[in-house]
Amino acid sequence: MQRLRHRHLIAALAVSLLAATPASAESLYIETGRLIDGVSNDVRTGQCITVQNERITAIARCGPAPDGATRLDWSAFTVLPGLIDLHTHLADLGQSADLAAPIKASPAETALVGARNARVTLNAGFTSVRDVGTYRGLTDVTLRNAIERGDVPGPRMWVAGAYITIPKGGGELNGVVPHEQLPPDMRLGVAATPAEAAARTTFLLDHGADFIKTIATGAVLAIGTEPGAVELGVDYLRAVVAVAHARGKKVTAHAHGAEGIKNAINAGVDSIEHASLADEEALQLARARGTWLAMDIYNGTYIDEVGTKEGWPAEYLRKNRETTDAQRVAFRRAVELGVNIGYATDAGVYPHGMNARQFANMIKYGMTPMQAIQSATGRAAIEMGRSDIGAIAPGRFADMVAVKADPLADITVLEKIDHVMKGGVMVR
Known part of the structure; x- marks a missing residue:
């Protein structure tokens, strides 16, 4: 079986390489x-x-x-x-009922899966993505570099390298093996103190990360963490922001809970991922500070429907139910307030290539069609600090x-x- 899977991977790589290098751009x-x-x-x-x-x-x-x-x-x-998705996970296996899937796949296999995901995403019209983390640290850097060289087809990628997370937090692979038995490349961003968070930030930037992704609260799709619970506190986040901003790099924070969102904004992060349980104070603070929100408001529907059918962990499904409707209420209010909102899907939780399904939800929950389009084009480019795309x-x-x-x-x-x-x- 292993030999057969190896042959399949080699065949997939060959197909990717044959399709990778397009004809030179002409006038x-x-x-x-x-x-x-x-x-x-x-x-x-x-x-x-x-x-x-x-x-x-x-x-x-x-x-x-x-x-x-x-x-x-x-x-x-x-x-x-070309469309822009600000929250993807190309360099990863994708969500499933198997908690151990990320550790079962080698870095090489993960990279090959990432190459497939990149091709599918580009064909769906998303020519640029911000890839916000992978369990196999720095696999996203490898994939980005391969795309830039023309080795494989894919969107322009800006990558985080790994998650800055507390031990056993929302950025860890929990519930599989004792954490000390995880491979080193799966713990590149784990930090037990603010000083360690700063050091991990330096390491990731030195090794090719374009921006930094922090885990400020617990996660829906992580065993043993709660979305409303604070994980990386203000002191951790400030340490990360100080290092990243000194090098001209942005910081984003995974934050579902209101307290975690406010901590992240007060620490100076540039954007908030999910913002599911944002309260009025958090939204007003985001507007006042110009902080961007990247809210994946289609994702909850997929998790509930497919996750239930496929037998994803009951903890995941419970936390998804507790955050989905609240996130959509917060999204509508953020639109009303004029908070900065970029297009962000969490593709990888649901299949890559389906990124555009979120547009309809953005309109359903308060945006005009033009606002939704701009959130994935010109506005997304502003959030990324790019003047060459969007x-x-x-x-x-x-x-x-x-x-x-x-x-x-x-x-x-x-x-x-x-x-x-x-x-x-x-x-x-």
Whole structure:
């Protein structure tokens, strides 16, 4: 069985390598039907986009194509920036009923699974992701680097390297073996003191992390932790923030409970993941400080339906029920208050490639279709501190998607993207 699985992994790698390196980007002149640029509320028609050397160089009324440029006819489509998901777990196995799955898979197998996840995500129209942690520490760095080299196809990745978490906290693999028996690469971010948290932050940044992910409260999908319980306190979080910000890197905090959310904001983190039990004070504080919320408001439905069917741990299902509706109430209130909200799904808990399913929930719970689209384009780029993605504008990467229907009339059309382009190269 092991030998057969090894052959399957080698075959999967071969397929990925064959599909990895697209033709070199050429000079393009793209004729659009409707154009949503990701930053304005305008929908323009009759616009043509000039692309050279992976980047957009001009947008103007259509006319003759520039010399040497290939004309691409997308006049029957709505064209948008490539989508951005701010909360994914590409470099991991995905959620299941088997608590031990992450430790059963070697780092090599985990990386191969990550390559598959990356390809599926890109084909779904998500050309950039923030990957917010993996049990196998630094596997996400390896995957990001492979994509950047062109070894495997995938979205642009910004990665956390590992979780900064207390021992036995929400970022640990709990309930499988004694923690001291876990492989070292599964405990790269475990910190028992603020000084250790600072040291772990330095280690991860030195080894390729683009930002830092902290676990400020317990988790839904971790044995023995409670979402409302504080784990990394303010002193830990401040130690992490001081190191990361001194190096120009952002910090995000996994935080379900209101107290943990407020601790994280007061410590200076840049964004909050989940924010499920945010109270009015926490939301007002986030608005006042400009802190971003990354709220995965589709995820609870999937966990309840599929997790129940597949026999996920009862503790997971109970905690999911206790947070799902509360999170959606908090999301609606955050929209009303004008809190910064980016598009974040927790893909990996549910299958990669289904990232766009959350759009419909964002509209159901208070956003307009344009707000939802911008949360996954221009607004998401702002949260990441990027000025090279997230918009169809001169100087940005030519990352674009095209759909035949109008997503402002029916947002679910984004669940099946017709065409994807990354850096001026057609993905499909």
